[in-house]
Amino acid sequence: MKDLFPGNAVRDEFLRWLDVGHGPFTVCQSGKDLVTFSCLEKMLSVNYLYRISSTQDTGVSWESSLLFCGIYDTEHRALYLAKDSLDIFTSGKFPLVSEVGPSMAETISGRINRRVEDTIANDRMWERSPIGV
Numbered sequence: 001m002k003d004l005f006p007g008n009a010v011r012d013e014f015l016r017w018l019d020v021g022h023g024p025f026t027v028c029q030s031g032k033d034l035v036t037f038s039c040l041e042k043m044l045s046v047n048y049l050y051r052i053s054s055t056q057d058t059g060v061s062w063e064s065s066l067l068f069c070g071i072y073d074t075e076h077r078a079l080y081l082a083k084d085s086l087d088i089f090t091s092g093k094f095p096l097v098s099e100v101g102p103s104m105a106e107t108i109s110g111r112i113n114r115r116v117e118d119t120i121a122n123d124r125m126w127e128r129s130p131i132g133v
Helices: 012-020 083-090 104-128
Strands: 004-009 025-029 032-043 046-053 067-073 078-082
Touching (some): 004 067, 012 025, 032 067
Antiparallel strands (some): 032 046, 067 078
16 A cells, blocks of 8 residues: 555535545646546545546546545545645645645554554563562
8 A cells, every 4th residue: 555644635625525526526727627536435434536637638538547646534534645646636826735744654653663662661661670570
């Protein structure tokens, strides 16, 4: 699985689409289609997000690829974006997402490391105590 980054959706129409939208969500710039998003339900409260980049002259075509770009947790209204899609969501005059958080892989790794360090520290304390002897 790709590394994901938590983000806050800030555009009302994008939030509505994430929550209840059916069909594609197209982002336009200067009157031209820039990218189209599609949502596929993975589980009851988890949707996978995909993007289709439009070509400059024809919009979406048969050559356009469907690319994974994130996950939306409908129950908690939490959005997680793939690293290679961050720019699409956060750039432009009116970005769809702001305040992208740290990498989920780094966050989980940090939590695991802290847990291991706490366990080792606890074991050392136990070995030094009179009860542990």
